[in-house]
Structures are given as C-alpha cells and as structure tokens.
Amino acid sequence: MKAGSTAVKPVGDAGSPVSPTGGRPDIEGVRRAAWRQRLSRLDTLVSPYVFVSPFFLLFVVVGMFPLAYTAWVSVHDWGLLAGRGDFAGADNYRRVLEDRYFWNALRNTISIFLLSSIPQVLIALGLAGLLDTQLRARGLWRMSVLLPFVVAPAAVALIFGNVFGDRYGLANEVVQAIGLDPIRWHVDTLASHLAIASMVNWRWTGYNALIFLAAMQAVPRDVYESAALDGAGRIRQFVSMTVPMIRPTVLFVVITSTIGGLQIFAEPRLFDTQGLGGSDRQYQTLTMYLWELGWRVRDLGMASAVAWLLFLIIIIFALVNLLVSRRAGTLRGQR
Amino acid sequence: MQTPNTRRVRLATSALLALTLATTAAACGGDDGDEGGTTADGKIKLTVATFNEFGYEELIEEYNAMQDEVVVEQKKAGTANEHQDNLYTKLAAGSGLSDIEAIEVDWWAALMEQSDAFVDLSDPEVESRWLDWKTEAATSPDGALIGYGTDIGPEGICYRSDLFKKAGLPTDREEVAQLFGTWDDYFETGRDFVEKVPDVAWYDASGATAQAMINQVEYSFEDEDNNVIAADNPEVKEVFDTVTAMAEEGLSTNLVQWSEDWTASFQDDGFATMACPGWMLGVIEGNAEGVKGWDIANVFPGGGGNWGGSYLTVPAQGDNVEEAKELAKWLTAPEQQIKAFQAKGTFPSQVDALDDPALTGTTSEFFNGAPTGEILAERAEAVPFIAHKGPKFADINTAFQQAIQRVDEGKESADEAWDSFLADVERLG
Incomplete structure (x- = not known):
C-alpha cells in the first residue's frame, strides 16, 4: 500500500x-x-x-587488413627474403599481365573450376534428394557422405596421386582392363584437369549435399502430398518443386563453390613433384602461380598483384553467378 | 523387430562418428613441431629438419640417450623441393623454422644472400674438419661459417645385375666398370641393352641423367660472377641435345624423378641403371625393397662427378641456438657421419672420415655385398672440380628439367622445348 x-x-x-x-x-x-x-x-x-x-x-583484422596490406605490397618491389624495396606503381600488375603463364594459369583455373563445380553441385543435389527419402539407417548414410570432407587434402592428393599414376596407377589398370589405351593423367591437359577435378569433387560433394539436405528438410511435406495426388512422379516432384523451393540454398552453394573452385591449390600442387603444375604447367592454377611467384621466384610484389587480380576475378565470377542464378530462378518461377 | 534394428543402426552410426572424429584428429595432429622450445618435463626440445634420407634416426636416439638436458626430434621432408619451400616460407615469416635446418648445395647460394638469418658457427674445434671446398662454400663473404658440412655426393653407377645378365652384358662390378668410361660408352651400352631387353629402359629418368651431366660442367647456368649464361652456354645445349636424343632412342623411362611412377618403377623392373651419388643408395634400398640384383660399379662416365650434398645450419630465429650448435657439431663429427653413411649411404665430407677403416670397410648387403665405402671414397677422389652454383641455379635447373620432361612426354619437340626453356630463363631474369 x-x-x-x-x-x-x-x-x-x-x-x-x-x-x-x-x-x-x-x-x-x-x-x-x-x-x-x-x-x-x-x-x-x-x-x-x-x-x-x-x-x-575480426573481419577487419583478418580480412580487410591482409587485403589492404597485399595491395600495399603489390605496388612495391618486394622480395620474399629481401623485404620491401622501391615503390613500383602498377609495374607488378603490368608484368603479371604480360606473363604468358598468368593467362595459362587463368585458363587452367577456369577449366578445373568448371569441371569440378558443375558436376559437384548437380551430384550433390541428386544425393541430397536421395538422402531426403525414407532410407533405412538414414543417419549412417547422411554422415558417410561427409567422410571425405574430414580427410586432410594432402592425404587425398597422396591417394589420388597413386590412383592416377600414368604408368602404374589403379585408374589406368581399370582403363586397360576395359581394353582402352592408358590415359596420361599427369601429361595431357584435359586428363589432368579431370583427375584434379575428381579429387576436388570427392572432397566437397558430400559437404554440399548435406547443405542441400538441410534446406530440403525445410520444404513442407504437404506440398509433396498434393503433388503426388496430382500425379507428379518422384523425379518430377524433385525437379519442379524441391529444387525451386531451395533456390536460395542453391545460390549459396554455387557462390561458395565458385569462390573455392577458383582458389584450388592443394590438389593440383600435390599432383606433381616440382609443384609447378606439370612440365608445361598444364595444370598450374592461379593460386599455384601466385605461390610460384612468391616462393620460387621469391617476388612477393608480383605475387600480391596476382592475389589482387584473383580477388577481382572471383568478384566478377560471383556477380555473374548471382545474376545468372537469379534470372534462371525468376524464369522458372514465371513458368 | 524394430528395436534391435534401430539399435544396430545407432551402433553403426556412432562407430562411424568415432571413426570420423579419429580421422579429423589425425589430420589435425600433423603439425606439432613449432611450439615453445621445451618439453613437458622441462627439457630443451630441439628439432632437426632434413629431407630424403640423412641417416640420422639412430644417431638422434643415441644423442637423446647420451645426455638429459636436450630432447631431439627429426622432421623429415619427402623431397628436397618440399623442404626448400618450407625453409623459404618460414625464413620470410621470421619464425617457425626448426632449430637445425639442413640445406642442399643447389640452393645454398640463394640462401647465402640471407646469411644474417643464420648463426655464425665458426668454432676452433671444427677447423679443418671438412674438405676445403666444402668449408669454403659455406663461408659467407664476411668470413662467417654458416653451415657444417654433412655429406657430399660422389657418383658411381648403380645397376641391376640380373637385368644385365638377361641382356648378355657382364654382371661383375669390375667388368661393368669397364663399360662406362665415357658418356658415349654408357649410351652405346644402353642402346645395346634396350635392343635385347625392349621392355626395360636403360636409366631411371632423363632429368636425373641430365642433372648428373650438368654437375660435370664447372660453369653451367651461371658464370663466375653469377651472370646467367644458361642460354648461350654450348655445354648446356649439348647436355640437352644428348639427353633428349637418348630418350628418343628409348633409353629413358620418360618418368619424372621422384614422381609416384618413378618410385613404382623400382619394383617393376622399369630400368637397369642409374647415376648413383652416395645418398641415392638409401633411396634405392627403400624404393626397391625386396628386389634382388642391385649392385654398384666403381665408375662414372666422363670421369667423376658430385651430385648434391648438404649442410646443417642453425637459424638465428631459434630459441636454443647454443644447444642447436652443439648438436649440429656432434652430428657432423666424422664418427657420426660414418654411422649415417652406414645407415643410408650419405658419404662423409669430413677429412678424417675418408680414410677411416670404419668407412672404407663398409659393405652393403643390398648391393650384393659391394664395398660401398671403398668405391665411393674412390669416386670422391675422381671428382675433378665442384660445379659452380649461383643464386639462380635451382630456379634455372627446374626450368631445364621441365623442358626435358616436356620432350619425354611428347608435349614438345626438342627444338620447341629448348626455345621455351630460353623463354623461361629470360623470365627468371
């Protein structure tokens, strides 16, 4: 009171x-x-x-600062061991763009990226669709697709290096058993790209499948029931309903795998002994090229210029991806 | 019906989870060498970073047992390239190097430009321990001793006597030595061999043979003042022409040295001979485990040759520089180097070791009981000079090896490969 x-x-x-x-x-x-x-x-x-x-x-410290510092290094003469030299302006960029190995590396990167990312996303989608059904031992299946992801890339490269041996490899024994000529995995450009892409796919497909699976489980089940009543088969349901309904997730996976795909390093790096991507650099990627400049040629200035060019390339790719996926999405929506 | 099934599934699931976690843990557990400088019980921890086979396994155990203050651990890299990359990266970062880092002679010159990053190891105790040229090469312009010599690489020819027999060639190592007086003789015998045994190549890799020949050129890629002369040097061109021509005649396996296929070819009768610096004996013994018939001939085409050899250095960034220096001094003492030689064939660069009966009396069971100590000591005496290797040697050599590889693989003709090699040299500046 x-x-x-x-x-x-x-x-x-x-x-x-x-x-x-x-x-x-x-x-x-x-x-x-x-x-x-x-x-x-x-x-x-x-x-x-x-x-x-x-x-x-945290992003400013571990993301922005390195980005800015790399830009600072890229406009100087900068030796790996000798340290900072004179201001060089755009000289490092000019030298990189004039180097034929830069363009070679760009071509290889895009080729390996396309060979890995496209099948990877498609297989992951299919795999997620299968995992989304009433399987026995669902947990086991779902977890086992992630197993390749937890194995260290170096170990993967080691195992695949033996599988794809030009002369004594497992893959070629299979090829020869079918009666075909052995494939020169380390020599021919396309074969080497396929071998590397398969390493990348082996590692990332399961991971992406789980992300798709998580999105698929959020799709309301009654929609499927009505579709089934309307006579839509499993595949028809998957293509016309599931995939459009998880479009934001697809977009996310496409963009993250683009970013990852353009920075492939460990797999091709460990695919040969010199670390330069084959005798003719037939599978030297941009990150490997960056590494060669920085650590073999010991020119951090040029290496930083490559890092920035790669950054710009990734942004362009991500934007193109975004636009294409958006457009594809709206078209399907209108239909 | 449902319950046991579910339980089984759950069991399988958790087993898989356990496996997954174990794999992850194993994957993360790989790199534990860089912390602190002391172990849990307060001893000083020293790391020794080497590559290929240095023969230090038992020596390190011996050192650990000998005293209580220091615990030594070895970090082995599979190839010299891998070791070099690691070294450069951590040198540039200013931290993370092992207390002792082995350095191969091919990239020695490039690192000498950074001699401040290494401790001056001069010590009255080790004066005149090594062959003069070995010490000279490790001394910086201002007189600091940067590295303690470990081994040198006097070369003989290793061969498969069983395959020689198949081709109707002599198998006794004394007689075989008569066949390889010059490179021409060596290649001629090779032609003969591949004619009789067509599925087996004469030597292990074009690149390896080219490397052996380049090591016999005093000024190959760089002249005395380290100007790059690779493009105009007729001796380099001759090596290139010879090796690519021989590959065309089928003498080479066309494999890349140190590749998976190269390693596998030791087990598959891939080739009959190879250039054999001392340290290669350990590599062959490892790769060709279980293969009978290896032997070594006391000869090297074109006189003698030295391939490789290393030093131990103590990076200045380490926490326990004094202890590391002591350990390096002990490891490179003649008695220890002889033991390393007996283990893995790394031939001593130490003067006192060369006429030590423990060295000259060494025989190798794997190499058909060959007196490897005596043979390599003679091969060392036959080395007329040590090829000059400037700061760009390793980089140009990589480009040279790749050019030869392109011809081996049929990606380019010899002429095209030479032209692109010239472009590469130009690019390296």
Missing part, C-alpha cells in the same frame, strides 16, 4: 499545474523520461550492431 502511494506521488506532482515552484521538478521528470525513451530507441537501433560487431572487427 505504502509503496504504491509513494510511487504514484511523483506522477501526481508532475501532473499538477497548480504549484508554481513545482515547475522545475516537472521539467526534470519529462526530460528524464525523454532521455530514457531516447536511450531505448538507441538501444533498439544500435544494439544489433553491437552484437554483430565482433564478427566485423
């Missing part, structure tokens, strides 16, 4: 227009309320940003 009355009192005071001296505390009270209101508005406005800021602060 008492507590209630004391709590009411200031409100009464503030509301009373009679007291001539009570004006001051009144204004004080209004001000305080306004302040509190402003604070709470600020709270709803700012708090979310404060809560997400650790990520961005």
